Amino acid sequence: MINLLFFGRLGDLAKDAPTCIASLEPDTTPLGIRQMMKADHPELSKALSEPQVLVSVNKMIVKWDEPLFEGDELAFLPPVTGG
Amino acid sequence: MINLLFFGRLGDLAKDAPTCIASLEPDTTPLGIRQMMKADHPELSKALSEPQVLVSVNKMIVKWDEPLFEGDELAFLPPVTGG
Amino acid sequence: MNDLVCVQADDFSLSDEYQRLRNINGQVGAIVTFCGLVRDFESSAGEPKSKKLVNYLTLQHYPGMTETLLDDIVMQAKARWDLVAVTVIHRIGNLAPNDQIVFVGVASEHRKEAFDAAQFLMDYLKTKATFWKKLTGEGAEQWLDAKSSDSDAAAKWSEDSHD
C-alpha cells in the first residue's frame, strides 16, 4: 500500500481522490500515479501537472520518475507560502 | 562667555581644564581655544589635536576655524562608540 | 544545543523567546528578532494593487517534513555565520489579523551575523519549508500564491560568494 497526500490547493481538488493505492504494480512512479488519475479526477490531474508542483516520497523531494515501493508515503506539494 | 564641554576620553584629560571662557576675544575659533590650552594642559591639547576629534558649536558639528560668539556652547567630541 | 525549532498551533511569546536567547551565555551581544503578523488586507501575488480583506488565514503544513526542513535551514545558518543560538517558531491553523505567524530569533556576539542570519532564515523559510496559506475573506476562500520576490530573496543567498 502507498499513502497519498495532497497539500494546499491540491488538497481541495483531491477531496474525492483516493488517499491510498492498495496494490502497487511493479515500476510504478509518481508520474504513473498522476496519469492514473486523469480519467476519474481530471481537474486534480491537471493541477498536479503544473510545472511548479513538487513530489516527495517519505518526506524527501524526488523526481517524478522515482520508483515507488510498498509502504511509501507519496505527497504532492504546490509552491510553498509560509512565513 | 563660552561654555566648554569635553566628552569621552577627553573628559578625563580635561578634569583640571576650564569649563568656560569668560571673556571672548574677537575672531576666536575652536582651533584658537585648543592652542590656548597648550601651555597649561599639554596632554589635553595633544588629544584634542588628533585627527578623529570633532568639534561642535551649539550641538552642530563645525570646522575648527568656525568663528565663535558670545553664549556659544563649544564641545570636543572623540570618535563615538554607541550601540 | 542552544537552538529551538517548533511548529505549533499555540501562540508564542516574543518576550519568553527573547529571554531564552538572552540568557544562553555571557557572550551574546546582539539579538535580532523577526515576527510575522497577519495583515488585515492581503494582496495576491499577481495583483499587488487589489487588496482583499482578511477574515483569517489558514496555515497548513506537512508534519514531519516541515520540522526536518527547518532543522536543515537552521544548520545551514549556523554553518554560514558565527551564531550563539537560533529559534524558529511557525504557527499553523486559523490565524486572524494581528495574530503572530512566525518568529525567528538569532543571538550572536556581533550584530552583523545576527541580522544576516535572521534574514537568511526568513528567506529560506518562505521558499523551502512546507507551509501553505489559505485566505478566507470577503465570503471566499483562496490559496495564496508563492511570491516571486520571495524566491528572488532566497536565490540571492546562493549567488553571494561572500556576505
Added chain:
Amino acid sequence: MNDLVCVQADDFSLSDEYQRLRNINGQVGAIVTFCGLVRDFESSAGEPKSKKLVNYLTLQHYPGMTETLLDDIVMQAKARWDLVAVTVIHRIGNLAPNDQIVFVGVASEHRKEAFDAAQFLMDYLKTKATFWKKLTGEGAEQWLDAKSSDSDAAAKWSEDSHD
C-alpha cells in the same frame, strides 16, 4: 507620529516596545527588533584577540545633540524605506554584563524593508550618534575605541545606489 526616540538611564522592555509597534495599525506584517547587550568579555578595537573581563560599561552621551541626531537617523530611514513605525531607545549610565544597551524596532508591511531599515539604523547609530563607552574591568578603566568595521558598515549605505 508613530516613531519613538529615547535616551534614558532606565531599562526598557522589549515586550512593551514590540506591542507598541504591533498595535499601530492592521497593515503591520513584519516587525524586526534589535537588542544590544553588554558582553562579559570585551575586546579592544586594535586587539580582537585580547579579551578583557567586563565589570560594567559606562555609557555617556551629549544630551540634546544625541536626540537630534537620532531623530535625523530615523527620518533618513523613513525617507528611504516604506515603514509603518520606528523605535530607537539607547541607555546611558553604568551597565553590567547581560544588561540591555540599545533597542531598535521597525514595523513595516513586508520583511525586507524592516530588516534593511533596522540594520541601517544600527549602523548609523554606532557611527553618528554622540555616545561614548568606558569599560571598567580587571581593576582598570578604559574608553573604548570606535571600530573600523562600524564605519565600514555605515559607509556601505551611502555607496549603495539601490537597496
